[in-house]
Amino acid sequence: MAKLLEIRDLHVRIAGGREILRGVDLDVGAGEVHAIMGPNGAGKSTLSCILAGRPGYEVTRGSVLYQGRDLLALSPDERAREGIFLAFQYPVEIPGVNNTYFLRAALNAQRRHRGEKELDATQFLKEVKARLKLLDIGEDLLSRAVNVGFSGGEKKRNEIFQMVMLAPKLALLDETDSGLDIDALRIVSNGVNRLRDPSRGIVMITHYQRLLDYVAPDRVHVLSEGRIVASGDSRLAGELERRGYAHLGSAA
Amino acid sequence: MSAASAAPFVTAFQARRPAEGDPRWLRQHRETALARFAERGYPTRRDEAWRFTDLQPLTAKPILPATDQARGAPILPADARLAGPSHRLVLVNGRYDTRLSAPGALPPGVWLGSTAAALEMRPNVARAALDDVASASDQAFAALGLAFFSDGFILALEPGIVLDTPVEIIHLGEAPTPRAFHLCNAVIAGEGSRASLIETFIGSGPCWSNVTTILDIGAGAVLRHAKVQDEAPEAVHLSRSFARLHRAARYEGVTLTTGARLSREDIRVTMAGEDARLSLNGAYLLRGQQEATIAPIVDHQAPGATTVERVTGVMTDRSHGIFLGTVMVRPGADRTDARQTNRNLLLDAGATATTKPELTILAEDVKCSHGATVGDLDAASLFYLLARGIDEPTARLMLIEAFAADGIDQADVGDALSAQLRRRLDLWLDRAERRE
Ligand SMILES: Nc1ncnc2c1ncn2[C@@H]1O[C@H](COP(=O)(O)OP(=O)(O)OP(=O)(O)O)[C@@H](O)[C@H]1O
Numbered sequence: 001m002a003k004l005l006e007i008r009d010l011h012v013r014i015a016g017g018r019e020i021l022r023g024v025d026l027d028v029g030a031g032e033v034h035a036i037m038g039p040n041g042a043g044k045s046t047l048s049c050i051l052a053g054r055p056g057y058e059v060t061r062g063s064v065l066y067q068g069r070d071l072l073a074l075s076p077d078e079r080a081r082e083g084i085f086l087a088f089q090y091p092v093e094i095p096g097v098n099n100t101y102f103l104r105a106a107l108n109a110q111r112r113h114r115g116e117k118e119l120d121a122t123q124f125l126k127e128v129k130a131r132l133k134l135l136d137i138g139e140d141l142l143s144r145a146v147n148v149g150f151s152g153g154e155k156k157r158n159e160i161f162q163m164v165m166l167a168p169k170l171a172l173l174d175e176t177d178s179g180l181d182i183d184a185l186r187i188v189s190n191g192v193n194r195l196r197d198p199s200r201g202i203v204m205i206t207h208y209q210r211l212l213d214y215v216a217p218d219r220v221h222v223l224s225e226g227r228i229v230a231s232g233d234s235r236l237a238g239e240l241e242r243r244g245y246a247h248l249g250s251a252a
Numbered sequence: 253m254s255a256a257s258a259a260p261f262v263t264a265f266q267a268r269r270p271a272e273g274d275p276r277w278l279r280q281h282r283e284t285a286l287a288r289f290a291e292r293g294y295p296t297r298r299d300e301a302w303r304f305t306d307l308q309p310l311t312a313k314p315i316l317p318a319t320d321q322a323r324g325a326p327i328l329p330a331d332a333r334l335a336g337p338s339h340r341l342v343l344v345n346g347r348y349d350t351r352l353s354a355p356g357a358l359p360p361g362v363w364l365g366s367t368a369a370a371l372e373m374r375p376n377v378a379r380a381a382l383d384d385v386a387s388a389s390d391q392a393f394a395a396l397g398l399a400f401f402s403d404g405f406i407l408a409l410e411p412g413i414v415l416d417t418p419v420e421i422i423h424l425g426e427a428p429t430p431r432a433f434h435l436c437n438a439v440i441a442g443e444g445s446r447a448s449l450i451e452t453f454i455g456s457g458p459c460w461s462n463v464t465t466i467l468d469i470g471a472g473a474v475l476r477h478a479k480v481q482d483e484a485p486e487a488v489h490l491s492r493s494f495a496r497l498h499r500a501a502r503y504e505g506v507t508l509t510t511g512a513r514l515s516r517e518d519i520r521v522t523m524a525g526e527d528a529r530l531s532l533n534g535a536y537l538l539r540g541q542q543e544a545t546i547a548p549i550v551d552h553q554a555p556g557a558t559t560v561e562r563v564t565g566v567m568t569d570r571s572h573g574i575f576l577g578t579v580m581v582r583p584g585a586d587r588t589d590a591r592q593t594n595r596n597l598l599l600d601a602g603a604t605a606t607t608k609p610e611l612t613i614l615a616e617d618v619k620c621s622h623g624a625t626v627g628d629l630d631a632a633s634l635f636y637l638l639a640r641g642i643d644e645p646t647a648r649l650m651l652i653e654a655f656a657a658d659g660i661d662q663a664d665v666g667d668a669l670s671a672q673l674r675r676r677l678d679l680w681l682d683r684a685e686r687r688e
Pocket residue numbers: 014017020038039040041042043044045046047056089
């Protein structure tokens with residue numbers, strides 16, 4: 001059976017600009033949790049954006065297969081409806097678009113795609129309420145415009161809330177742990193752990209060991225200067241915490 | 253404009269005169285106004301205030317006043333009316349329509365009726381308002397309107413009266429061939445009174461509505477005033493209002509422009525009393541070849557008054573949205589606080605936005621700001637919606653809706669009027685969506 005995600009020799013550059021990813025190889029199987037670490041500017045967010053389909057990048061070489069299909073041929077919204085979810089490093093504020101309305105539109109778009117019945121406002125609200133409690137999110141955040149005026153931590157929690165609502169096949173979390181207080185980190189980690197199941201894959205981009213204490217990864221990778229320069233099991237994260245990235249540079 | 257092109261109007265004026273039972277003073281007003289129009293003619297692009305307005309739909313061939321009533325029994329579409337209770341007047345082709353109107357029971361101290369009725373029942377009120385129109389008639393369209401107006405509405409509130417139920421005025425224009433409807437309206441809000449008013453213009457065919465409205469808002473009075481202009485795509489809509497705000501008066505104005513081939517809202521506000529508060533919100537949502545202008549001129553003459561203007565434009569196809577905002581702060585109007593913003597969204601390469609917020613400050617200790625933006629949908633926002641599985645046309649529409657609504661959602665006009673504005677906005681979005 002095909003892997004959930006197979007990235008082969010992926011080269012990506014900023015449209016009309018320099019090359020950011022310079023030959024990334026990465027496999028994520030169903031049921032696996034991977035962590036990607038690495039120095040600032042290494043290309044971690046670029047990788048997650050490419051997977052989600054953000055415009056402005058050019059793939060110059062390599063391939064990405066998702067459930068055996070060419071992922072790069074799909075539009076961003078098709079990818080999402082096929083089960084890919086990106087929790088943004090910097091969630092954007094969208095004035096005038098109500099959070100609840102937005103999320104219901106998203107959920108129903110995905111349900112339609114899967115041939116399921118759309119949820120009406122009441123059914124949707126029931127689903128929402130159950131999960132809000134789980135993530136300790138105040139109901140007032142939902143009645144506001146998407147991310148507008150949310151604190152840094154609230155934005156991150158809102159991303160995880162959306163993830164839990166949309167129940168993706170492949171979740172990409174780009175520094176979802178950054179900017180969270182200790183309690184919030186635990187709550188968010190619980191959200192991620194609940195999603196963990198044999199049919200799903202999770203890729204967490206992070207700078208900190210702490211998230212990995214809560215959500216134990218199957219694999220840890222180091223992305224540096226556009227390449228994966230080291231991979232290992234969860235012990236690699238602890239080693240990085242102690243020794244930093246510098247010693248890997250020469251190894252690469 | 254040459255006298256020759258004014259000739260058809262002069263002929264039309266003479267033809268209609270014997271039929272009218274105007275009082276003498278009004279006949280005089282009309283004659284003076286006509287003479288002024290004949291002498292001045294339409295404004296041209298050489299007039300600074302009309303530089304961006306393409307009057308071709310009017311100048312190509314004179315559009316004469318309607319002399320006949322609408323044929324048949326026109327129907328009032330449900331979505332043109334407030335969903336809840338109202339005091340409703342309906343004007344069909346510029347004349348009060350008894351069958352469609354439902355003024356309801358008005359509390360004592362409130363007078364509401366057609367301008368024609370006011371001339372008989374409240375001649376003093378009508379005369380004061382029309383005198384004001386006359387003194388504003390150096391402006392060509394105000395002059396033409398006064399010369400020819402067939403009707404309109406007048407709302408007069410005695411001091412201290414609070415009218416809870418909204419007043420709703422619906423103008424229905426139906427003309428198979430070009431016809432002009434000239435209207436003169438007035439709202440006289442006595443000291444400390446409160447009312448909310450929504451005007452809706454809809455119709456079919458090449459109508460030209462030419463509307464002049466006098467608003468006098470007494471000390472401490474509050475007037476909430478929404479206007480929906482959704483006339484036929486071939487229609488022309490020119491309107492001007494002259495508002496006067498007395499001490500601590502408050503005027504909440506909001507306009508939603510989605511109709512007419514050519515339209516213009518000239519809003520002239522005099523901040524005559526100390527601590528008056530004005531808020532003007534608006535949105536023009538345009539497509540095809542539509543051109544729409546919102547042109548508020550706010551004249552701060554007294555200290556401590558506040559103006560907040562917030563207008564958004566959404567232009568698709570080859571349409572053109574124009575915002576000409578002037579705030580003038582006269583000597584002595586100290587502590588004035590005035591903010592103007594005009595944000596525009598251009599969704600097609602052929603669409604244009606013209607935006608000219610202007611300030612003239614001749615007083616001390618004032619806070620004034622203005623800002624204008626013209627741009628496309630925010631790419632990061634669009635990607636965020638797509639990344640959650642929402643298809644692109646829907647995502648774009650969500651962002652357009654958010655942008656368009658910004659101008660009108662801020663208006664503090666009460667639930668009934670807000671809901672109706674929202675409903676009209678949704679209608680526009682449905683039309684936009686169907687085309688996509
Ligand atoms: N749109 C862009 N235009 C120009 N440079 C870009 C653009 N996007 C990313 N870059 C550059 O690409 C490199 C990789 O950026 P990326 O955001 O992927 O790094 P990162 O690994 O996520 O870093 P961090 O840990 O700081 O989040 C950086 O040098 C960044 O400046």
